Amino acid sequence: MVLGTYKQIVHARSTDKQIQKISQDGGIATGLLCFALDEKIIDGAVVAGPSDEMWKPEPTVALSSDEILAAAGTKYTLSPNLWMVKEAVRQNGLEKAGIVTIPCQTMGLRKMQSYPIGVRFVADKIALDIGIFCTENFPFESLKTFITAKAGVNFDLVEKMDIGKGKFWVHTADDVISFPIKETHGYEQNGCKVCLDLVSELSDISTGSIGAPDNWSSVLTRTEPGETIFSQAVDAGLIETKPMDEGKFGLEMLTKLAKSKKEKAMKEIDQRKELGLPVPYKASSEKEDPLANV
Amino acid sequence: MLARIKEFLGMEAKPKEEASQQEVEKVAEEEKAKPRIGYIHLSGCTGDAMSLTENYDILAPLLTEMVDIVYGQTLADVWYDVENNPYAIDDMPEMDLVLIEGSVCLQDEHSMHELLKAREKAGLVVAFGSCAATGCFTRYSRGGQQANPRHESFVPIADIIKVDLAMPGCPPSPEIIAKTVVAVINGDMDYLQPMMDLVGYTEACGCDLQLKVVNQALCIGCGTCAMSCQTRAVTMTNGRPEVNSDRCIKCGICYIQCPRSWWPADRIKQDLGL
Known part of the structure; x- marks a missing residue:
């Protein structure tokens, strides 16, 4: 199962006009966090917030809807969100923390929860993990390089970045420039090459644009708490859903990309094993399902 | 009892209501032979024992209903000394599991003796906390200090004896201690496997x-x-x-x-x- 275990898979978007305006796609992460905060399901959230530098996110503990909204939108570079989890619990005293993670971060979070070897009384304070789809991530300098060199756009003028339809899109106030996503290859960070997870298989709720129509997101609910919170947000009218498009540009596309990420990673993992390099995952010969995230 | 601990730790993904009082009592009744536990304190700061006691919610029943602490100065006031100390017992008792806190000082004959004796008397030896598992900050020791300037060389206990399980941390979290105790009682070897593997990780560093x-x-x-x-x-x-x-x-x-x-x-x- 290349999409991991899930309860339901749908297209969804936030019904809030303000969120629609500033979010990356359907505004699911932003919308759900705001909803959970209002309903006191969480008392704060660790998000990739703004820093002093444009497009360079900084892990931030958001305690209000405004702070969550300030973190809306995708930044295609590293934001070590896990770093702020202990901070959120200790300094901010969160009892029910929300967090937005990309798959590798979801994995760090879940490992800490199952084996909190040196992490005291943090694991039980995580109330909601929203996992974001991720194909790969870029060091900040990589991002800067291909935006300026390939798209030829002054980095400071960029208003939105987006990946879709096989292209990397750069929006400025009066222009939209794109180049094939293939041209970003070679700029991604190395650690991504052994990653077997595109859809945050271990999150409470996973979301991302892949397989969804414009301005909508694909959403998978996975755990009991994830399913409950998502349903509550839908019932409250803050999230609207429609059935998942099963076709070529819907579920088929999501499955295809998740599978291809796994296949590429398995090739890299097997190769590393042959070279005697360390890797925490099993070789394809060592596991039943060669594409499982183990 | 076991169910209560599991529920406290969120070890099983099931609704809270299910861990009813009835179930707790049923599991408590099923408990038969209590494992005999020892606690040995070598060169550590007692932080690991403190962390153990931070399991407030489950500590009293854990110590009274689930295990027998048969050896240990801090937890049971039972200790053994080769030098005919009138307050000490004559020999270390047999133990199913011994938690060893602290690294061992090669120049401290008493510690070395107690460590070797523990290996002899215990079924399972746990390097409890990073001092025992990796040496932790005692790795920086260079001797030349009171109370004994000769005490200079502190090493992880796995350098001296065979260790079965390592639970690093400065200190290990209260949760991992409780989870490990539950896993040991349940014979849940899958859960313990990573900690068995960590026995070999004795040269740790941020680098x-x-x-x-x-x-x-x-x-x-x-x-x-x-x-x-x-x-x-x-x-x-x-x-x-x-x-x-x-x-x-x-x-x-x-x-x-x-x-x-x-x-x-x-x-x-x-x-x-x-």
Whole structure:
């Protein structure tokens, strides 16, 4: 199962006009966090917030809807969100923390929860993990390089970045420039090459644009708490859903990309094993399902 | 009792209501032979024992109903001394499991003797806390200090005896201690496996993040190491860990918690109910 275990898979978007305006796609992460905060399901959230530098996110503990909204939108570079989890619990005293993670971060979070070897009384304070789809991530300098060199756009003028339809899109106030996503290859960070997870298989709720129509997101609910919170947000009218498009540009596309990420990673993992390099995952010969995230 | 602990720890993904009083009592009745536990304190700060006691909610029933503490100065006031001490017992009792806190000082004959004796008397030896497991900050010792200037060389206990399980941490979290106790009582070897593997990890340092993760093209900049560091020696710069070696105590936790050092996928899925 290349999409991991899930309860339901749908297209969804936030019904809030303000969120629609500033979010990356359907505004699911932003919308759900705001909803959970209002309903006191969480008392704060660790998000990739703004820093002093444009497009360079900084892990931030958001305690209000405004702070969550300030973190809306995708930044295609590293934001070590896990770093702020202990901070959120200790300094901010969160009892029910929300967090937005990309798959590798979801994995760090879940490992800490199952084996909190040196992490005291943090694991039980995580109330909601929203996992974001991720194909790969870029060091900040990589991002800067291909935006300026390939798209030829002054980095400071960029208003939105987006990946879709096989292209990397750069929006400025009066222009939209794109180049094939293939041209970003070679700029991604190395650690991504052994990653077997595109859809945050271990999150409470996973979301991302892949397989969804414009301005909508694909959403998978996975755990009991994830399913409950998502349903509550839908019932409250803050999230609207429609059935998942099963076709070529819907579920088929999501499955295809998740599978291809796994296949590429398995090739890299097997190769590393042959070279005697360390890797925490099993070789394809060592596991039943060669594409499982183990 | 077991159900109550599990529920407290969130070890099983099931609704809270299910762990009813009835079930608790039923499980308590099923408990038969209580494991005999020992606690030996070598060169450590008692922080690991303190962490054990931080399991307030479950500590009293844990100590009274689930295990027998048969040996240990702090927890049971039972200790043994070769030198005919009138307050000490004549010989160390047999134990199913002994927790050893602290590294061992090669120049301290008493500690060395107690450690070797513990291996003889205990079925399972646990290196409890980073001092016992990796040496932790006692690795920095250079002797020349009171109370005994000759006490200079402190090593992880696995350097001297065969260790069965390592539970590093400065200190190990109260939760991991409780989870491990439950796993031992249940004979849940799958849960314990990573801690059996960690027995071999005796030379720990914050620089492992660089050597074993970044240098090996495995770092993804998630920040788990920086979160886990118990002395705030690790920060993240441009998505990579940066270790302040003046703050690093060589406990090994940053590398142990890293999702790219070892990956307990099956257990995580089980815990999440996925």
